[in-house]
Amino acid sequence: MYAAKRDRTQVELWHAALAAGNTDLGLDTDLRAAIGNRELVLHYQPLVHAQTRETASVEALVRWSHPRRGLLPPGVFLPQAERSDVIHLLTAAVLDDAVRQAATWHRAGRTVPVAVNLAAPVLASDRVVTTIGALLAETGLPPRALIVEVTESAVMTRPAESADRLRSLSAMGVRVAIDDFGIGYTSLGLLTQLPVDELKLDRSFVARIHQPPDRVIVESVARMANGLGLTLVAEGVEDAHTADTLTELGFDLLQGFHFGRPEPASA
Numbered sequence: 001m002y003a004a005k006r007d008r009t010q011v012e013l014w015h016a017a018l019a020a021g022n023t024d025l026g027l028d029t030d031l032r033a034a035i036g037n038r039e040l041v042l043h044y045q046p047l048v049h050a051q052t053r054e055t056a057s058v059e060a061l062v063r064w065s066h067p068r069r070g071l072l073p074p075g076v077f078l079p080q081a082e083r084s085d086v087i088h089l090l091t092a093a094v095l096d097d098a099v100r101q102a103a104t105w106h107r108a109g110r111t112v113p114v115a116v117n118l119a120a121p122v123l124a125s126d127r128v129v130t131t132i133g134a135l136l137a138e139t140g141l142p143p144r145a146l147i148v149e150v151t152e153s154a155v156m157t158r159p160a161e162s163a164d165r166l167r168s169l170s171a172m173g174v175r176v177a178i179d180d181f182g183i184g185y186t187s188l189g190l191l192t193q194l195p196v197d198e199l200k201l202d203r204s205f206v207a208r209i210h211q212p213p214d215r216v217i218v219e220s221v222a223r224m225a226n227g228l229g230l231t232l233v234a235e236g237v238e239d240a241h242t243a244d245t246l247t248e249l250g251f252d253l254l255q256g257f258h259f260g261r262p263e264p265a266s267a
């Protein structure tokens with residue numbers, strides 16, 4: 001009798017979870033606990049100026065330092081987090097770490113702007129604006145030293161709310177980057193309607209830059225970014241030849257294993 005009642009409760013929980021789009025209660029609970037135990041760690045990857053190859057900023061990339069499974073990349077746990085409320089908790093933890101780290105560098109006289117990725121559900125919620133505002137006020141980090149990276153598809157999930165958040169953040173002085181540019185549903189009008197500072201061309205284009213059709217696309221993106229006064233970034237730059245080609249095409253910033261892998265702040 002008691003067991004049957006427990007089973008039913010379990011099933012009800014599952015239904016609630018499925019209705020909320022959450023199909024893995026185990027990972028969800030583990031991830032929540034992991035955030036509480038500070039098992040999420042940030043690695044930072046440099047973005048360099050194409051002309052001088054000096055560091056211009058860094059991107060914070062989350063990893064899960066799992067006690068048994070080792071260092072887990074975001075691809076293993078982010079999709080699940082994004083289907084549940086955990087993404088808000090995770091993003092708050094990431095923002096907290098990244099902004100404090102950037103403020104520490106800033107106080108040490110070495111201002112290195114930090115970029116943080118915002119997932120669709122986060123971009124749609126107004127909490128993110130308050131969280132960022134409070135963190136900047138508390139740490140004294142100049143808002144220009146924080147960049148938020150959002151993908152086209154994240155923006156298009158809830159266009160009106162997303163545009164609102166980006167306008168609030170931009171008004172605060174925070175910079176906005178469109179991540180993985182070119183693979184989403186590109187409404188080019190988005191670029192003139194949103195307060196965009198940076199375009200990060202997806203690495204799939206960068207990988208094929210030496211093939212004629214892709215080269216033509218990249219050249220026209222470069223002209224467009226230049227004409228709109230946007231900072232143009234290439235992701236996934238893995239060799240010197242590609243870096244030089246992108247520099248010739250007028251890219252402002254380069255990011256990729258050729259210049260540095262994501263590493264802990266201590267490195």
Ligand code: C2E
Pocket residue numbers: 045060061062073074075078091094116117118119149179180203235236237238255256257258262
């Ligand atoms: P992203 O924002 O486009 O980040 C760039 C990804 O490309 C990173 O993978 C980085 O390690 C990888 N990468 C950098 N240079 C190269 C290269 O030269 N070659 C190749 N093949 N890959 C390169 P990572 O760290 O596994 O992150 C994957 C994605 O997870 C990120 O893509 C971002 O969308 C998401 N992500 C990471 N951290 C966070 C976070 O704190 N919050 C949210 N919402 N998403 C995050």
Ligand code: MG
Pocket residue numbers: 059117149179
């Ligand atoms: Mg990114």
Ligand code: MG
Pocket residue numbers: 179180200235
């Ligand atoms: Mg990207």
Ligand code: MG
Pocket residue numbers: 180202203235
């Ligand atoms: Mg990408």
